[in-house]
Amino acid sequence: MNIYELAAVRTNNFKDLEMVDKIQRVWTEAQRKLREEGNLYGVYHEFESDYKGDYTLSIASGSAEGRSLVIDDKANYRVFPVDRTQEMAVYQTWQAIWALEEQGALKRAYRLDYEKYDVDGSIDIFIEIYSES
Template sequence: MKLKIMNSIRTNNFNDEHLMQKITDLWQEASGLLDNQKVITYAVYHNYESDYKGDYSLSITVEDDAGEPSLKILNNAKYEIFNVDTTKEHGVYDTWKEIWAREEAGTLERAYSFDFEKYSPNGEIEVYIALR
């Protein structure tokens, strides 16, 4: 999959007191660049320092088969897919809490390569977690 990066941040889930504002600002900036296009948009988590408690990069991207990719995710990677309950206000965050809990319990062995949230034009959201 070839993805064009709209914008990125470097952050941490637990040590960044401005995390929610940084992510909100990131999405607002990306929305302005998308010009209301009906495209699949991805929030890609990459360049992990360690595990989910360490620093990582978060990039808002769109599929771009026409140009040079600014981020390339291997299609042969193995992923577990989590469907987000979009009827809940914090559905994405709740999904991540489930992922972290499964990892802590030892029932999810993450690769920490490229994880991503897939935002479809129809409103569906899926979280893809790379597995070892």
């Protein structure tokens, strides 16, 4: 699947003191560029290492004019639905993902992960994992 970058930022969840502000700014910039309704994607890629290292966050849509990002339809993704009734629901879901990784219950590939913000209001986080072959 091809999606197109509206805006991007490089950051780190633990070492970048401006991380929250950077992420808020990149979402604001992307929404200004958005031309039509549709799914939005928060794409995590260009990983330095694991979830504690630097990464690039790109906000993308299916109908934009920008750098193409390819989500490999053949990649093995584990999907984490976000419970939007929770306060800070997306962050809480990421906390659960990181905990699973720390426990050894999730073997992330660290090539490309993404959040899908569906027009129906649902949010899913897709984490690429190593195939069990």
